Amino acid sequence: MTFSAHNRSRLIGQGVPFIVPGNQLYMPDLAIDLREHFRAPRHRQADGLSPAAQTVLFDHILHPHQGETTPSLLAGRLHYSAMSIGRAFDDLVAAALAETARHGKERRIRFRAEGRQLLEEAAPLLRSPVRSLKFLRGNAIPACLKLAGESALSHLTDLARPRIDTFAIAATDWKAISQAIGLIETDRDGADCAIETWSYDPAALSNTYTVDALSLYAQFRDHRDERIAMAAERLLENLPW
Structure with missing residues (x-):
């Protein structure tokens, strides 16, 4: 609870005592304390879930x-x-x-x-978990990484498989993994594989070879390619509701 400056001035002008715990106090017979410690209400981010x-x-x-x-x-x-x-x-x-x-x-x-x-x-x-997409030369991909992106979508639906496989890793783990196995970034045409860095750990939600279906749905549901968006919707049909 807070008072605007206008309402505060009006109450003071009329000699009406008021108190907002921890923020404002007006007691004309005792003291005056008009600290402006307004506490902004907490709101969830407008752009989606964390x-x-x-x-x-x-x-x-x-x-x-x-x-x-x-x-x-x-x-x-x-x-x-x-x-x-x-x-x-x-x-x-x-x-x-x-x-x-x-x-x-x-x-x-x-x-x-x-x-x-x-x-x-x-x-x-819902937000896509993907922060960045990196195209790489070499096939030294750790076995623990999950198949992701259109590669995973094609594995779980009837979408055609892309030319190169895509894998997912938590963004916080990317630097250590890339240095450990010497991955070299390149352009799309020269790539042997691709890696998506995610805002959360893809392994946390999946105990299979691919990333989980709901994260894929969040990634592709609004895709500009209608075939891919429709494949994302089909992911939901295969879940055991």
């Missing part, structure tokens, strides 16, 4: 039987700190997709919808 929030959302949709969960339970599996998961909970609550409650010392999250309905409600807030 990477951590999207990871928590997709994990829940892909594993619908895990029920209510806590930051400490999710942190290790999703490769985030418990504090980051807690902030992701805040983002999901602010987006009206979930609610949280405390049970003892643990905070638990419960989504307001499930499955396809939850995804549809979250759709306006």
